[in-house]
Amino acid sequence: MKIAIDAMGGDHAPEEIVKGVEMARDRYPELEFMLFGTESEVKPLIQSMDRLELIPTTEVIAMGDEPVKAMKEKQDSSLVQAANAVKEGKADALFSAGNTGALLSSAIFIVGRIRGVERPALATAFPAFGGPHREFVFMDLGANAENKPSHLYQYGILGTFYAESVMGISNPRVRLLNNGGEEDKGDDVHKAAHQLMKNTDAFNFLGNVEAREIMEGTADVVVADGFSGNATLKAIEGTALTMMGQIKEAIKGSGIRGILGALMLKPALKAMKHKMDFQENGGAVVLGVKAPVVKTHGSAKANAVANSMGQIQTMVEGKLVDKTAEFIKENADKLKVKKAAK
Amino acid sequence: MKIAIDAMGGDHAPEEIVKGVEMARDRYPELEFMLFGTESEVKPLIQSMDRLELIPTTEVIAMGDEPVKAMKEKQDSSLVQAANAVKEGKADALFSAGNTGALLSSAIFIVGRIRGVERPALATAFPAFGGPHREFVFMDLGANAENKPSHLYQYGILGTFYAESVMGISNPRVRLLNNGGEEDKGDDVHKAAHQLMKNTDAFNFLGNVEAREIMEGTADVVVADGFSGNATLKAIEGTALTMMGQIKEAIKGSGIRGILGALMLKPALKAMKHKMDFQENGGAVVLGVKAPVVKTHGSAKANAVANSMGQIQTMVEGKLVDKTAEFIKENADKLKVKKAAK
Numbered sequence: 054m055k056i057a058i059d060a061m062g063g064d065h066a067p068e069e070i071v072k073g074v075e076m077a078r079d080r081y082p083e084l085e086f087m088l089f090g091t092e093s094e095v096k097p098l099i100q101s102m103d104r105l106e107l108i109p110t111t112e113v114i115a116m117g118d119e120p121v122k123a124m125k126e127k128q129d130s131s132l133v134q135a136a137n138a139v140k141e142g143k144a145d146a147l148f149s150a151g152n153t154g155a156l157l158s159s160a161i162f163i164v165g166r167i168r169g170v171e172r173p174a175l176a177t178a179f180p181a182f183g184g185p186h187r188e189f190v191f192m193d194l195g196a197n198a199e200n201k202p203s204h205l206y207q208y209g210i211l212g213t214f215y216a217e218s219v220m221g222i223s224n225p226r227v228r229l230l231n232n233g234g235e236e237d238k239g240d241d242v243h244k245a246a247h248q249l250m251k252n253t254d255a256f257n258f259l260g261n262v263e264a265r266e267i268m269e270g271t272a273d274v275v276v277a278d279g280f281s282g283n284a285t286l287k288a289i290e291g292t293a294l295t296m297m298g299q300i301k302e303a304i305k306g307s308g309i310r311g312i313l314g315a316l317m318l319k320p321a322l323k324a325m326k327h328k329m330d331f332q333e334n335g336g337a338v339v340l341g342v343k344a345p346v347v348k349t350h351g352s353a354k355a356n357a358v359a360n361s362m363g364q365i366q367t368m369v370e371g372k373l374v375d376k377t378a379e380f381i382k383e384n385a386d387k388l389k390v391k392k393a394a395k
Numbered sequence: 396m397k398i399a400i401d402a403m404g405g406d407h408a409p410e411e412i413v414k415g416v417e418m419a420r421d422r423y424p425e426l427e428f429m430l431f432g433t434e435s436e437v438k439p440l441i442q443s444m445d446r447l448e449l450i451p452t453t454e455v456i457a458m459g460d461e462p463v464k465a466m467k468e469k470q471d472s473s474l475v476q477a478a479n480a481v482k483e484g485k486a487d488a489l490f491s492a493g494n495t496g497a498l499l500s501s502a503i504f505i506v507g508r509i510r511g512v513e514r515p516a517l518a519t520a521f522p523a524f525g526g527p528h529r530e531f532v533f534m535d536l537g538a539n540a541e542n543k544p545s546h547l548y549q550y551g552i553l554g555t556f557y558a559e560s561v562m563g564i565s566n567p568r569v570r571l572l573n574n575g576g577e578e579d580k581g582d583d584v585h586k587a588a589h590q591l592m593k594n595t596d597a598f599n600f601l602g603n604v605e606a607r608e609i610m611e612g613t614a615d616v617v618v619a620d621g622f623s624g625n626a627t628l629k630a631i632e633g634t635a636l637t638m639m640g641q642i643k644e645a646i647k648g649s650g651i652r653g654i655l656g657a658l659m660l661k662p663a664l665k666a667m668k669h670k671m672d673f674q675e676n677g678g679a680v681v682l683g684v685k686a687p688v689v690k691t692h693g694s695a696k697a698n699a700v701a702n703s704m705g706q707i708q709t710m711v712e713g714k715l716v717d718k719t720a721e722f723i724k725e726n727a728d729k730l731k732v733k734k735a736a737k
Binding site: 182230238239241266267268269279280281283284287290291292296299300303306310311314315316317318319325329 | 537541572574580581583585607609611622623625626627628629630631633634635636638641642645646649653656659660661663664666667670671
């Protein structure tokens with residue numbers, strides 16, 4: 054199993070990417086890696102060429118580049134060349150910690166959509182504090198600025214396959230992120246999406262969920278439109294960061310008593326921080342394209358990169374893409390019926 | 396100054412509402428209160444009739460009632476009668492801890508929109524952890540399931556007046572909640588709203604803000620469409636609750652060391668909890684209607700009710716509604732120009 058890696062994407066690239074890949078090589082004996090990057094920068098960082106290939110590229114897509122433009126114009130960039138390798142069947146999956154938009158564009162336009170999928174989505178495994186499972190799938194996190202009801206309906210299918218194949222959850226519970234529990238809540242898009250999801254047997258739909266409850270573990274797949282999914286994700290991240298910061302401030306401001314208390318509580322607080330720090334365990338995944346495509350956050354260090362490689366291995370071994378494509382092919386009629394209502 | 400109060404709305408109504416009103420009477424010597432509610436339930440709770448009037452009503456709008464229907468059909472409900480008192484000029488402001496949708500409907504259809512305001516919005520003062528001010532205005536929190544660009548533009552005006560008149564912030568910094576900092580980010584509604592806001596001199600627009608940063612204090616007014624504003628608010632609340640819960644769990648799980656640490660940290664953690672607990676300091680406000688209308692959360696106890704009365708006093712004294720209406724009247728040309736682009 055071979056993973057194509059954009060070695061130049063990310064705040065700490067290429068150092069932490071290369072380090073993470075070599076860490077993953079030690080952990081996962083089945084994996085092979087194709088590193089795409091600027092030779093003079095990447096080569097000196099590599100400790101051993103075992104199960105690792107360096108493909109020199111001459112361009113780099115920066116974090117601030119306009120995604121589609123960069124993908125089109127920087128043909129010899131590490132990201133575009135890595136995506137090409139997947140397209141041409143030389144690699145089984147694509148990884149980057151760089152420009153999210155450019156990775157999404159490369160996933161959709163180079164790796165390509167699964168036939169029948171209208172809009173691929175960005176998904177991540179999110180911690181569930183309650184409920185029967187440790188994590189749930191949250192999508193779309195911003196691959197789309199606007200979604201139609203039929204997209205949201207399809208996310209129910211894509212998310213279900215991810216929860217089953219990668220997280221090992223059988224008959225995953227799907228909910229729609231909406232601003233109220235009742236089926237008539239939300240704007241026209243969410244009302245129509247609710248009806249499509251309610252009337253399908255393609256997945257196990259349990260109704261709406263509000264952003265306040267999503268971390269309580271009442272769903273294994275939470276489907277959102279890209280705009281509010283993105284806002285919700287960022288609000289959660291921002292709140293968690295703010296609160297951790299406030300706890301630190303409060304400790305500092307309460308003198309010796311606070312410092313002693315903090316020392317005693319350190320293991321407990323660390324455990325919580327670890328659970329909230331879901332980005333360390335793996336990356337966001339582009340669902341609906343013809344190969345696993347994983348994006349780790351820009352500030353990822355080697356360990357997060359290595360964990361993403363493990364996540365990719367699970368996706369490839371679980372045949373996530375094949376299963377999804379097959380289901381969509383076999384149920385084209387269902388999707389077409391739904392299309393009439395979109 | 397007289398406040399019309401729905402004594403029957405809220406999880407702890409009428410007990411905590413009456414208690415809160417009497418608490419407010421002690422705190423704010425200028426205030427008078429009109430209590431609307433079921434006589435047999437409310438009367439026995441009242442300690443003194445000083446600056447307080449009880450207007451008996453026969454119906455109650457429940458939390459689960461369909462808002463517009465309930466408002467239309469339950470004409471002798473405590474909420475509708477309280478709203479009527481404001482409409483008829485018998486009271487200066489409206490307060491409820493009950494059904495949010497029914498209060499919004501009553502605010503819009505009974506109290507009435509300020510002439511020129513297309514869509515009133517639900518706003519709240521939110522804690523800022525950083526920046527020059529303690530709080531910022533966050534709106535729309537869900538009065539609308541769908542917004543046009545012109546609505547968001549007007550929210551910049553409504554929010555600016557609230558920040559100035561009630562929070563005492565001069566030349567408030569306005570930002571648009573969007574899924575990226577650049578002006579071309581977001582769906583068509585947000586792109587168009589950004590252009591309207593950027594090209595106005597009606598308020599001090601500083602560009603987009605992402606949900607991750609809204610609590611950092613980089614804006615005094617954060618404008619969102621009702622759907623994603625609602626999702627963001629609920630995500631923040633949910634995360635804060637989850638984290639407080641996790642801290643407790645972590646403490647319990649770490650034995651005597653954790654318990655000792657927690658005891659020492661208690662004042663620090665309590666201070667943080669207090670700062671996050673913004674709902675205790677006042678209610679959400681319906682902006683864009685002809686009188687101050689305040690909604691306290693359903694689970695509000697007497698102290699939160701009393702604090703909301705103080706908030707209403709500031710709004711009335713600050714002449715928030717008059718100032719807003721006057722500005723909109725004098726700048727009708729600006730609003731019309733904007734209308735062409737909506």
